[in-house]
Amino acid sequence: xxxxxxxxxxxxxxxxxxxxxxxxxxxxxxxxxxxxxxxxxxxxxxxxxxxxxxxxxxxxxxxxxxxxxxxxxxxxxxxxxxxxxxxxxxxxxxxxxxxxxxxxxxxxxxxxxxxxxxxxxxxxxxxxxxxxxxxxxxxxx
Amino acid sequence: xxxxxxxxxxxxxxxxxxxxxxxxxxxxxxxxxxxxxxxxxxxxxxxxxxxxxxxxxxxxxxxxxxxxxxxxxxxxxxxxxxxxxxxxxxxxxxxxxxxxxxxxxxxxxxxxxxxxxxxxxxxxxxxxxxxxxxxxxxxxx
Amino acid sequence: xxxxxxxxxxxxxxxxxxxxxxxxxxxxxxxxxxxxxxxxxxxxxxxxxxxxxxxxxxxxxxxxxxxxxxxxxxxxxxx
Amino acid sequence: xxxxxxxxxxxxxxxxxxxxxxxxxxxxxxxxxxxxxxxxxxxxxxxxxxxxxxxxxxxxxxxxxxxxxxxxxxxxxxx
Numbered sequence: 393x394x395x396x397x398x399x400x401x402x403x404x405x406x407x408x409x410x411x412x413x414x415x416x417x418x419x420x421x422x423x424x425x426x427x428x429x430x431x432x433x434x435x436x437x438x439x440x441x442x443x444x445x446x447x448x449x450x451x452x453x454x455x456x457x458x459x460x461x462x463x464x465x466x467x468x469x470x471x472x473x474x475x476x477x478x479x480x481x482x483x484x485x486x487x488x489x490x491x492x493x494x495x496x497x498x499x500x501x502x503x504x505x506x507x508x509x510x511x512x513x514x515x516x517x518x519x520x521x522x523x524x525x526x527x528x529x530x531x532x533x
Numbered sequence: 534x535x536x537x538x539x540x541x542x543x544x545x546x547x548x549x550x551x552x553x554x555x556x557x558x559x560x561x562x563x564x565x566x567x568x569x570x571x572x573x574x575x576x577x578x579x580x581x582x583x584x585x586x587x588x589x590x591x592x593x594x595x596x597x598x599x600x601x602x603x604x605x606x607x608x609x610x611x612x613x614x615x616x617x618x619x620x621x622x623x624x625x626x627x628x629x630x631x632x633x634x635x636x637x638x639x640x641x642x643x644x645x646x647x648x649x650x651x652x653x654x655x656x657x658x659x660x661x662x663x664x665x666x667x668x669x670x671x672x673x674x
Numbered sequence: 675x676x677x678x679x680x681x682x683x684x685x686x687x688x689x690x691x692x693x694x695x696x697x698x699x700x701x702x703x704x705x706x707x708x709x710x711x712x713x714x715x716x717x718x719x720x721x722x723x724x725x726x727x728x729x730x731x732x733x734x735x736x737x738x739x740x741x742x743x744x745x746x747x748x749x750x751x752x753x
Numbered sequence: 754x755x756x757x758x759x760x761x762x763x764x765x766x767x768x769x770x771x772x773x774x775x776x777x778x779x780x781x782x783x784x785x786x787x788x789x790x791x792x793x794x795x796x797x798x799x800x801x802x803x804x805x806x807x808x809x810x811x812x813x814x815x816x817x818x819x820x821x822x823x824x825x826x827x828x829x830x831x832x
Contacts, residue, residue: 422573516752517684531749532685570832657831658763671830673764
Protein backbone atom coordinates (compact mmCIF):
# COMPACT_ATOMS: atom_id res chain seq x y z
CA UNK A 393 0.00 0.00 0.00
CA UNK A 394 1.35 3.39 -0.89
CA UNK A 395 3.02 4.85 2.20
CA UNK A 396 1.73 8.25 1.14
CA UNK A 397 -1.65 7.14 2.51
CA UNK A 398 -1.52 8.37 6.10
CA UNK A 399 -5.18 8.22 7.23
CA UNK A 400 -8.32 6.60 5.80
CA UNK A 401 -11.42 6.23 7.95
CA UNK A 402 -15.21 6.04 7.94
CA UNK A 403 -16.67 6.78 11.34
CA UNK A 404 -19.72 7.80 13.31
CA UNK A 405 -17.89 10.50 15.31
CA UNK A 406 -17.28 14.15 14.35
CA UNK A 407 -14.51 14.83 11.82
CA UNK A 408 -11.63 17.25 12.45
CA UNK A 409 -9.64 19.21 9.86
CA UNK A 410 -6.78 19.42 12.37
CA UNK A 411 -6.57 15.62 12.51
CA UNK A 412 -6.52 15.37 8.73
CA UNK A 413 -3.94 18.16 8.32
CA UNK A 414 -1.72 16.60 11.00
CA UNK A 415 -1.95 13.27 9.19
CA UNK A 416 -0.60 14.75 5.93
CA UNK A 417 2.01 17.05 7.51
CA UNK A 418 5.42 16.35 5.95
CA UNK A 419 8.63 18.40 5.90
CA UNK A 420 9.12 17.73 2.20
CA UNK A 421 5.66 19.06 1.30
CA UNK A 422 5.31 22.63 0.05
CA UNK A 423 1.56 22.64 -0.44
CA UNK A 424 -1.48 20.94 1.08
CA UNK A 425 -4.89 21.05 -0.54
CA UNK A 426 -7.85 20.12 1.64
CA UNK A 427 -11.56 19.81 0.90
CA UNK A 428 -14.39 19.67 3.40
CA UNK A 429 -17.90 18.62 2.35
CA UNK A 430 -20.38 20.11 4.77
CA UNK A 431 -24.12 19.69 5.32
CA UNK A 432 -25.87 22.53 3.52
CA UNK A 433 -29.07 24.11 4.80
CA UNK A 434 -30.73 23.61 1.40
CA UNK A 435 -30.78 21.26 -1.57
CA UNK A 436 -31.97 22.93 -4.77
CA UNK A 437 -33.50 25.67 -2.63
CA UNK A 438 -35.45 23.16 -0.53
CA UNK A 439 -34.54 23.74 3.15
CA UNK A 440 -32.78 20.79 4.79
CA UNK A 441 -32.55 20.39 8.53
CA UNK A 442 -30.89 17.07 8.98
CA UNK A 443 -28.91 14.47 7.08
CA UNK A 444 -27.95 10.88 7.76
CA UNK A 445 -25.13 9.04 6.02
CA UNK A 446 -25.04 5.27 5.62
CA UNK A 447 -21.94 3.34 4.51
CA UNK A 448 -21.65 -0.16 3.10
CA UNK A 449 -19.73 -2.45 5.51
CA UNK A 450 -16.88 -2.68 2.97
CA UNK A 451 -16.88 1.04 2.15
CA UNK A 452 -13.40 1.52 3.66
CA UNK A 453 -11.92 -1.07 1.26
CA UNK A 454 -13.41 0.88 -1.65
CA UNK A 455 -12.01 4.12 -0.23
CA UNK A 456 -8.57 2.50 -0.01
CA UNK A 457 -8.74 1.53 -3.69
CA UNK A 458 -9.61 5.12 -4.60
CA UNK A 459 -6.74 6.45 -2.45
CA UNK A 460 -4.23 3.98 -3.92
CA UNK A 461 -5.11 5.01 -7.43
CA UNK A 462 -4.79 8.73 -6.60
CA UNK A 463 -1.28 8.04 -5.27
CA UNK A 464 -0.17 6.06 -8.32
CA UNK A 465 1.70 8.15 -10.84
CA UNK A 466 0.87 11.42 -9.09
CA UNK A 467 3.68 13.02 -7.07
CA UNK A 468 1.65 12.83 -3.86
CA UNK A 469 3.65 13.19 -0.63
CA UNK A 470 0.79 12.39 1.77
CA UNK A 471 -2.95 11.70 1.56
CA UNK A 472 -5.83 11.42 4.02
CA UNK A 473 -9.60 10.93 3.70
CA UNK A 474 -12.23 10.58 6.41
CA UNK A 475 -15.98 10.23 5.99
CA UNK A 476 -18.72 10.61 8.60
CA UNK A 477 -21.70 8.29 8.98
CA UNK A 478 -24.85 8.56 11.08
CA UNK A 479 -26.94 11.71 11.73
CA UNK A 480 -25.42 15.13 10.93
CA UNK A 481 -26.60 18.71 11.54
CA UNK A 482 -26.29 21.71 9.21
CA UNK A 483 -22.67 22.82 9.01
CA UNK A 484 -21.25 19.47 10.17
CA UNK A 485 -18.41 18.05 8.09
CA UNK A 486 -19.49 14.92 6.18
CA UNK A 487 -16.12 14.32 4.49
CA UNK A 488 -12.62 15.76 4.72
CA UNK A 489 -9.91 14.86 2.23
CA UNK A 490 -6.40 16.29 1.97
CA UNK A 491 -3.30 15.82 -0.16
CA UNK A 492 0.17 17.22 0.51
CA UNK A 493 2.77 17.49 -2.25
CA UNK A 494 6.01 19.33 -3.06
CA UNK A 495 4.04 21.85 -5.17
CA UNK A 496 0.46 23.14 -5.14
CA UNK A 497 -0.49 21.90 -8.62
CA UNK A 498 -0.05 18.23 -7.68
CA UNK A 499 -1.79 18.82 -4.33
CA UNK A 500 -4.85 20.47 -5.93
CA UNK A 501 -5.18 17.96 -8.78
CA UNK A 502 -4.87 14.91 -6.50
CA UNK A 503 -7.20 16.39 -3.86
CA UNK A 504 -9.88 17.10 -6.46
CA UNK A 505 -9.54 13.62 -7.92
CA UNK A 506 -9.73 12.07 -4.44
CA UNK A 507 -13.07 13.70 -3.59
CA UNK A 508 -14.48 13.12 -7.10
CA UNK A 509 -13.56 9.41 -7.11
CA UNK A 510 -14.72 8.99 -3.50
CA UNK A 511 -18.15 10.33 -4.43
CA UNK A 512 -18.31 8.15 -7.53
CA UNK A 513 -16.93 4.87 -6.19
CA UNK A 514 -17.34 4.56 -2.42
CA UNK A 515 -20.69 2.98 -1.41
CA UNK A 516 -22.01 5.68 0.89
CA UNK A 517 -25.55 7.10 0.81
CA UNK A 518 -27.18 10.27 2.05
CA UNK A 519 -30.68 10.39 3.56
CA UNK A 520 -31.84 14.01 3.50
CA UNK A 521 -34.53 15.30 5.85
CA UNK A 522 -36.32 18.50 4.79
CA UNK A 523 -37.79 21.09 7.15
CA UNK A 524 -41.24 20.37 5.67
CA UNK A 525 -41.02 16.84 7.13
CA UNK A 526 -40.38 14.99 3.88
CA UNK A 527 -37.15 13.02 3.39
CA UNK A 528 -35.41 11.18 0.56
CA UNK A 529 -32.35 9.11 -0.29
CA UNK A 530 -30.28 11.45 -2.42
CA UNK A 531 -29.79 10.20 -5.96
CA UNK A 532 -32.40 7.49 -5.73
CA UNK A 533 -35.69 9.27 -6.11
CA UNK B 534 -16.36 45.23 -1.14
CA UNK B 535 -17.78 41.77 -1.72
CA UNK B 536 -19.32 40.52 1.55
CA UNK B 537 -18.05 37.05 0.65
CA UNK B 538 -14.62 38.26 1.76
CA UNK B 539 -14.54 37.28 5.43
CA UNK B 540 -10.84 37.47 6.37
CA UNK B 541 -7.79 39.00 4.67
CA UNK B 542 -4.57 39.51 6.64
CA UNK B 543 -0.77 39.69 6.41
CA UNK B 544 0.88 39.19 9.79
CA UNK B 545 4.02 38.29 11.69
CA UNK B 546 2.28 35.74 13.93
CA UNK B 547 1.63 32.04 13.26
CA UNK B 548 -1.26 31.18 10.92
CA UNK B 549 -4.11 28.82 11.86
CA UNK B 550 -6.21 26.71 9.51
CA UNK B 551 -8.95 26.67 12.18
CA UNK B 552 -9.15 30.47 12.07
CA UNK B 553 -9.40 30.47 8.28
CA UNK B 554 -11.99 27.66 8.20
CA UNK B 555 -14.08 29.38 10.88
CA UNK B 556 -13.94 32.58 8.84
CA UNK B 557 -15.48 30.90 5.76
CA UNK B 558 -17.99 28.71 7.62
CA UNK B 559 -21.47 29.30 6.18
CA UNK B 560 -24.67 27.25 6.46
CA UNK B 561 -25.36 27.67 2.75
CA UNK B 562 -21.94 26.27 1.76
CA UNK B 563 -21.65 22.64 0.75
CA UNK B 564 -17.93 22.58 0.06
CA UNK B 565 -14.85 24.38 1.30
CA UNK B 566 -11.50 24.16 -0.48
CA UNK B 567 -8.44 25.23 1.49
CA UNK B 568 -4.77 25.49 0.53
CA UNK B 569 -1.82 25.80 2.87
CA UNK B 570 1.63 26.77 1.58
CA UNK B 571 4.25 25.42 3.96
CA UNK B 572 8.02 25.87 4.27
CA UNK B 573 9.67 22.90 2.61
CA UNK B 574 12.94 21.41 3.78
CA UNK B 575 14.43 21.65 0.28
CA UNK B 576 14.32 23.79 -2.84
CA UNK B 577 15.35 21.88 -5.98
CA UNK B 578 16.98 19.29 -3.71
CA UNK B 579 19.04 21.94 -1.92
CA UNK B 580 18.31 21.63 1.83
CA UNK B 581 16.64 24.70 3.36
CA UNK B 582 16.60 25.35 7.06
CA UNK B 583 14.94 28.72 7.38
CA UNK B 584 12.88 31.17 5.42
CA UNK B 585 11.96 34.81 5.92
CA UNK B 586 9.05 36.54 4.19
CA UNK B 587 8.94 40.29 3.55
CA UNK B 588 5.78 42.13 2.47
CA UNK B 589 5.42 45.54 0.83
CA UNK B 590 3.62 48.00 3.19
CA UNK B 591 0.64 48.07 0.78
CA UNK B 592 0.59 44.29 0.22
CA UNK B 593 -2.81 43.92 1.94
CA UNK B 594 -4.41 46.35 -0.54
CA UNK B 595 -3.07 44.22 -3.40
CA UNK B 596 -4.39 41.07 -1.69
CA UNK B 597 -7.83 42.70 -1.40
CA UNK B 598 -7.85 43.42 -5.13
CA UNK B 599 -7.02 39.78 -5.85
CA UNK B 600 -9.77 38.59 -3.47
CA UNK B 601 -12.36 40.98 -4.97
CA UNK B 602 -11.66 39.70 -8.44
CA UNK B 603 -11.93 36.05 -7.36
CA UNK B 604 -15.38 36.83 -5.90
CA UNK B 605 -16.64 38.60 -9.02
CA UNK B 606 -18.68 36.36 -11.30
CA UNK B 607 -17.74 33.20 -9.37
CA UNK B 608 -20.43 31.74 -7.08
CA UNK B 609 -18.22 32.16 -4.02
CA UNK B 610 -20.06 32.02 -0.68
CA UNK B 611 -17.08 32.97 1.51
CA UNK B 612 -13.35 33.63 1.08
CA UNK B 613 -10.34 34.07 3.36
CA UNK B 614 -6.60 34.54 2.81
CA UNK B 615 -3.83 35.07 5.36
CA UNK B 616 -0.10 35.38 4.71
CA UNK B 617 2.76 35.17 7.21
CA UNK B 618 5.78 37.51 7.28
CA UNK B 619 9.02 37.35 9.22
CA UNK B 620 11.14 34.25 9.98
CA UNK B 621 9.60 30.78 9.48
CA UNK B 622 10.82 27.27 10.26
CA UNK B 623 10.39 24.12 8.18
CA UNK B 624 6.75 23.01 8.23
CA UNK B 625 5.39 26.42 9.23
CA UNK B 626 2.44 27.71 7.22
CA UNK B 627 3.42 30.70 5.05
CA UNK B 628 -0.03 31.19 3.50
CA UNK B 629 -3.52 29.78 4.00
CA UNK B 630 -6.37 30.51 1.59
CA UNK B 631 -9.88 29.06 1.62
CA UNK B 632 -13.09 29.41 -0.38
CA UNK B 633 -16.52 28.06 0.57
CA UNK B 634 -19.25 27.61 -2.04
CA UNK B 635 -22.51 25.72 -2.56
CA UNK B 636 -20.66 23.05 -4.58
CA UNK B 637 -17.10 21.77 -4.65
CA UNK B 638 -16.32 22.77 -8.23
CA UNK B 639 -16.72 26.48 -7.54
CA UNK B 640 -14.80 26.13 -4.25
CA UNK B 641 -11.83 24.37 -5.89
CA UNK B 642 -11.66 26.68 -8.91
CA UNK B 643 -11.83 29.87 -6.83
CA UNK B 644 -9.38 28.59 -4.22
CA UNK B 645 -6.85 27.69 -6.90
CA UNK B 646 -7.26 31.07 -8.57
CA UNK B 647 -6.89 32.85 -5.23
CA UNK B 648 -3.50 31.28 -4.44
CA UNK B 649 -2.27 31.61 -8.05
CA UNK B 650 -3.19 35.30 -8.26
CA UNK B 651 -1.86 35.98 -4.75
CA UNK B 652 1.52 34.57 -5.78
CA UNK B 653 1.52 36.53 -9.02
CA UNK B 654 0.22 39.89 -7.83
CA UNK B 655 0.82 40.45 -4.11
CA UNK B 656 4.22 42.10 -3.40
CA UNK B 657 5.67 39.55 -0.98
CA UNK B 658 9.18 38.12 -1.14
CA UNK B 659 10.90 35.04 0.22
CA UNK B 660 14.48 35.01 1.54
CA UNK B 661 15.63 31.40 1.67
CA UNK B 662 18.45 30.23 3.94
CA UNK B 663 20.18 26.97 3.03
CA UNK B 664 21.77 24.54 5.48
CA UNK B 665 25.14 25.13 3.76
CA UNK B 666 25.00 28.74 4.99
CA UNK B 667 24.17 30.38 1.66
CA UNK B 668 20.94 32.32 1.22
CA UNK B 669 19.03 34.00 -1.63
CA UNK B 670 15.95 36.01 -2.46
CA UNK B 671 13.75 33.56 -4.31
CA UNK B 672 13.08 34.55 -7.89
CA UNK B 673 15.72 37.27 -8.00
CA UNK B 674 18.97 35.41 -8.40
CA UNK C 675 -31.68 -23.32 -9.20
CA UNK C 676 -29.28 -21.72 -6.69
CA UNK C 677 -30.65 -20.38 -3.43
CA UNK C 678 -29.19 -16.87 -3.10
CA UNK C 679 -29.43 -13.89 -0.78
CA UNK C 680 -29.85 -10.23 -1.74
CA UNK C 681 -28.78 -7.50 0.67
CA UNK C 682 -30.48 -4.10 0.34
CA UNK C 683 -28.89 -0.74 1.26
CA UNK C 684 -30.26 2.80 1.66
CA UNK C 685 -33.10 3.49 -0.81
CA UNK C 686 -33.25 -0.21 -1.83
CA UNK C 687 -33.84 -1.26 1.77
CA UNK C 688 -36.47 1.48 2.11
CA UNK C 689 -38.24 0.18 -1.01
CA UNK C 690 -37.97 -3.48 0.01
CA UNK C 691 -39.05 -2.85 3.60
CA UNK C 692 -36.31 -5.22 4.79
CA UNK C 693 -32.50 -5.50 4.80
CA UNK C 694 -32.14 -8.88 3.21
CA UNK C 695 -34.09 -11.55 1.37
CA UNK C 696 -33.47 -14.99 -0.14
CA UNK C 697 -34.68 -16.21 -3.52
CA UNK C 698 -34.07 -18.85 -6.20
CA UNK C 699 -32.06 -17.29 -9.05
CA UNK C 700 -29.22 -18.38 -11.37
CA UNK C 701 -28.24 -14.81 -12.40
CA UNK C 702 -28.38 -11.31 -10.97
CA UNK C 703 -31.08 -10.45 -13.49
CA UNK C 704 -33.22 -13.39 -12.38
CA UNK C 705 -32.71 -12.44 -8.74
CA UNK C 706 -33.84 -8.85 -9.39
CA UNK C 707 -36.85 -10.15 -11.29
CA UNK C 708 -37.80 -12.56 -8.51
CA UNK C 709 -37.73 -10.02 -5.69
CA UNK C 710 -39.32 -7.21 -7.73
CA UNK C 711 -42.41 -9.18 -8.69
CA UNK C 712 -45.44 -6.96 -7.85
CA UNK C 713 -43.25 -4.50 -5.92
CA UNK C 714 -43.04 -1.54 -8.35
CA UNK C 715 -41.07 0.80 -6.05
CA UNK C 716 -38.45 -1.89 -5.35
CA UNK C 717 -38.32 -2.67 -9.10
CA UNK C 718 -37.73 1.05 -9.78
CA UNK C 719 -34.90 1.37 -7.25
CA UNK C 720 -33.24 -1.94 -8.24
CA UNK C 721 -33.38 -0.56 -11.81
CA UNK C 722 -30.88 2.16 -10.84
CA UNK C 723 -28.74 0.01 -8.52
CA UNK C 724 -25.28 -1.43 -9.12
CA UNK C 725 -24.56 -4.90 -7.70
CA UNK C 726 -21.68 -6.43 -5.72
CA UNK C 727 -20.84 -10.13 -5.44
CA UNK C 728 -17.97 -11.03 -3.10
CA UNK C 729 -16.80 -7.44 -3.06
CA UNK C 730 -16.65 -7.11 -6.83
CA UNK C 731 -18.94 -5.16 -9.14
CA UNK C 732 -21.09 -7.56 -11.21
CA UNK C 733 -23.48 -7.22 -14.17
CA UNK C 734 -27.08 -8.43 -14.51
CA UNK C 735 -25.80 -11.29 -16.63
CA UNK C 736 -23.42 -12.54 -13.95
CA UNK C 737 -24.31 -16.14 -13.00
CA UNK C 738 -24.97 -16.94 -9.31
CA UNK C 739 -23.93 -20.00 -7.28
CA UNK C 740 -25.77 -21.59 -4.37
CA UNK C 741 -25.39 -19.43 -1.26
CA UNK C 742 -24.20 -16.38 -3.19
CA UNK C 743 -24.83 -12.99 -1.54
CA UNK C 744 -25.58 -10.10 -3.84
CA UNK C 745 -25.55 -6.47 -2.54
CA UNK C 746 -27.94 -4.02 -4.18
CA UNK C 747 -26.31 -0.56 -4.15
CA UNK C 748 -28.36 2.51 -5.10
CA UNK C 749 -26.41 5.39 -6.71
CA UNK C 750 -23.74 6.57 -4.25
CA UNK C 751 -24.11 9.94 -2.53
CA UNK C 752 -21.09 10.30 -0.28
CA UNK C 753 -19.30 13.52 0.60
CA UNK D 754 14.94 67.75 -13.48
CA UNK D 755 12.64 66.34 -10.74
CA UNK D 756 14.18 65.18 -7.46
CA UNK D 757 12.71 61.76 -6.83
CA UNK D 758 13.05 58.90 -4.33
CA UNK D 759 13.39 55.21 -5.06
CA UNK D 760 12.45 52.66 -2.42
CA UNK D 761 14.12 49.24 -2.60
CA UNK D 762 12.57 45.97 -1.39
CA UNK D 763 13.95 42.45 -0.81
CA UNK D 764 16.65 41.59 -3.39
CA UNK D 765 16.77 45.20 -4.65
CA UNK D 766 17.55 46.48 -1.17
CA UNK D 767 20.19 43.74 -0.76
CA UNK D 768 21.80 44.83 -4.04
CA UNK D 769 21.58 48.56 -3.25
CA UNK D 770 22.85 48.17 0.30
CA UNK D 771 20.17 50.63 1.46
CA UNK D 772 16.38 50.92 1.64
CA UNK D 773 15.93 54.19 -0.16
CA UNK D 774 17.80 56.71 -2.26
CA UNK D 775 17.11 60.04 -3.96
CA UNK D 776 18.17 61.03 -7.47
CA UNK D 777 17.44 63.49 -10.28
CA UNK D 778 15.30 61.76 -12.92
CA UNK D 779 12.35 62.69 -15.15
CA UNK D 780 11.28 59.08 -15.91
CA UNK D 781 11.50 55.69 -14.25
CA UNK D 782 14.06 54.65 -16.85
CA UNK D 783 16.28 57.65 -16.03
CA UNK D 784 15.93 56.93 -12.31
CA UNK D 785 17.01 53.31 -12.78
CA UNK D 786 19.94 54.46 -14.92
CA UNK D 787 21.02 57.05 -12.36
CA UNK D 788 21.06 54.70 -9.36
CA UNK D 789 22.55 51.74 -11.30
CA UNK D 790 25.58 53.63 -12.56
CA UNK D 791 28.64 51.45 -11.72
CA UNK D 792 26.55 49.17 -9.50
CA UNK D 793 26.21 46.04 -11.71
CA UNK D 794 24.37 43.86 -9.18
CA UNK D 795 21.79 46.60 -8.53
CA UNK D 796 21.46 47.12 -12.29
CA UNK D 797 20.85 43.38 -12.70
CA UNK D 798 18.14 43.24 -10.02
CA UNK D 799 16.44 46.48 -11.15
CA UNK D 800 16.39 44.89 -14.62
CA UNK D 801 13.93 42.24 -13.35
CA UNK D 802 11.94 44.56 -11.09
CA UNK D 803 8.47 45.97 -11.60
CA UNK D 804 7.81 49.53 -10.37
CA UNK D 805 5.04 51.20 -8.37
CA UNK D 806 4.24 54.92 -8.29
CA UNK D 807 1.48 56.01 -5.90
CA UNK D 808 0.32 52.40 -5.56
CA UNK D 809 -0.04 51.83 -9.29
CA UNK D 810 2.14 49.73 -11.56
CA UNK D 811 4.19 51.98 -13.89
CA UNK D 812 6.47 51.44 -16.92
CA UNK D 813 10.03 52.59 -17.52
CA UNK D 814 8.66 55.32 -19.77
CA UNK D 815 6.41 56.76 -17.06
CA UNK D 816 7.36 60.40 -16.40
CA UNK D 817 8.20 61.43 -12.81
CA UNK D 818 7.28 64.65 -10.95
CA UNK D 819 9.28 66.40 -8.26
CA UNK D 820 9.04 64.46 -4.98
CA UNK D 821 7.74 61.28 -6.65
CA UNK D 822 8.42 58.02 -4.80
CA UNK D 823 9.03 54.96 -6.94
CA UNK D 824 9.05 51.44 -5.38
CA UNK D 825 11.37 48.87 -6.97
CA UNK D 826 9.71 45.42 -6.63
CA UNK D 827 11.72 42.29 -7.48
CA UNK D 828 9.67 39.33 -8.78
CA UNK D 829 7.13 38.30 -6.13
CA UNK D 830 7.58 35.06 -4.21
CA UNK D 831 4.67 34.86 -1.80
CA UNK D 832 3.00 31.69 -0.56
